[in-house]
Structures are given as C-alpha cells and as structure tokens.
Amino acid sequence: MGHMATEIVAFLLSVSGWILVSSTLPMDHWKVSSVDGTVITTATFWSNLWKTCVTDSTGVSNCKEFPSMLALDGECVCVCVCVSVCVLLLCCCVIYYLDGGKVCTLRVCVCVCLYVIFLVPGLCCITACSIYAHRITTDFFDPLFIAQKFELGGALFIGWAGSVLCVLGGLVFCLSLSEGFTIGQSTQRAQRDSTRRFERNAYV
Numbered sequence: 001m002g003h004m005a006t007e008i009v010a011f012l013l014s015v016s017g018w019i020l021v022s023s024t025l026p027m028d029h030w031k032v033s034s035v036d037g038t039v040i041t042t043a044t045f046w047s048n049l050w051k052t053c054v055t056d057s058t059g060v061s062n063c064k065e066f067p068s069m070l071a072l073d074g075e076c077v078c079v080c081v082c083v084s085v086c087v088l089l090l091c092c093c094v095i096y097y098l099d100g101g102k103v104c105t106l107r108v109c110v111c112v113c114l115y116v117i118f119l120v121p122g123l124c125c126i127t128a129c130s131i132y133a134h135r136i137t138t139d140f141f142d143p144l145f146i147a148q149k150f151e152l153g154g155a156l157f158i159g160w161a162g163s164v165l166c167v168l169g170g171l172v173f174c175l176s177l178s179e180g181f182t183i184g185q186s187t188q189r190a191q192r193d194s195t196r197r198f199e200r201n202a203y204v
Contacts (some may be wrong), residue, residue: 020162
C-alpha cells in the first residue's frame with residue numbers, strides 16, 4: 001500500500017510539472033521591459049520564444065514574429081529546443097506509465113524509463129530557463145549595453161517551478177521503484193523459506 005501511494009505522489013508531481021513546463025511554451029512574458037512617461041507607463045516591451053511585442057498605454061499590442069529559428073542567438077535556439085524536447089519526453093513518459101507501467105515483467109525497463117524521462121528533462125528545463133535568465137540579467141547589469149534592457153518574465157518562474165516538480169517526481173519514482181524491488185526480494189525470500197519448510201516437513 002505504501003509503495004502504491006509513493007507512486008501516486010510521484011506521478012502527480014511529475015504530471016503537475018509537465019503541465020507547468022508545457023504552459024511556458026505559448027506564454028508571452030519570458031522577458032519584460034517598460035518605458036515610463038512622466039505620469040504613466042507609455043509602453044511595455046515583452047518577448048517570448050517565438051516573437052517580440054510592444055503594448056502601448058491603451059492596451060494595443062504590435063508583435064513581430066521571429067523570421068527564422070536559425071536567425072536567433074545560439075542561446076535562444078538552445079532554450080527552445082531544450083524546452084520542446086522536455087515537454088515531448090515528459091508526454092511520452094506519462095503515456096507509457098499509464099499504458100504499461102504496471103506490468104511486472106517490465107519493472108527494470110520502467111525504472112530506467114521513468115528515471116530518464118522524468119528526472120533528466122526536469123534538469124534540462126531548469127538549465128534552459130537558467131540560461132535564458134542569465135542572458136537577461138547579464139544584459140541588464142552591463143553598463144555598456146545600450147539596447148532595450150529587459151527583466152525576468154513570469155514564464156521563467158513557472159518553468160523553474162515545473163522543472164523542480166518534474167525532478168521531485170523522478171526522484172520519488174526512483175524511491176518507489178527501489179521500494180518495490182525490496183518488497184519483491186522479501187517476498188521471494190519468504191516463498192523460498194516456506195518451500196524449504198514444506199520440503200523438510202514432507203521428508204520427515
């Protein structure tokens with residue numbers, strides 16, 4: 001019962017992290033900046049993985065999509081690829097767990113799959129969000145950087161939170177699988193002991 005409860009907790013953590021990480025892909029505010037007037041904010045600049053936009057004080061937004069992924073900086077391309085692959089792998093792991101994760105003959109494969117699919121993509125997404133945030137903070141505190149300076153957007157914090165949940169889910173999964181192996185070994189040992197006792201009694 002405790003083994004099953006641990007797996008349920010791990011699955012809920014991983015799915016919650018997957019939902020949060022997936023929601024960051026279409027989000028607008030990966031980085032945000034504003035231009036202040038004398039009384040009110042006159043314009044707000046924001047950008048995500050696919051486009052950059054400006055919103056004026058009336059709420060009207062003008063956006064420009066990036067013409068090509070190849071035209072972006074290497075860091076931005078790396079972030080897009082890492083987050084997309086992370087979402088895809090987590091989706092495959094959820095489907096695999098729901099479809100065949102309970103098959104007893106595949107416990108070793110399940111252990112390896114859940115460890116790789118839930119733990120590594122979580123670390124990968126943390127790395128991707130950290131790279132993107134490092135680029136923003138480096139430009140913000142660089143006195144020689146004369147272009148528009150941005151701040152960290154809400155999508156980055158959601159991505160970090162989702163990544164942490166994925167990592168925690170992977171760790172708890174590994175804990176639950178190790179508990180399952182221990183229980184299985186104890187059961188086999190008990191069966192062998194009972195068989196020996198039965199043979200000894202039958203011999204007598």
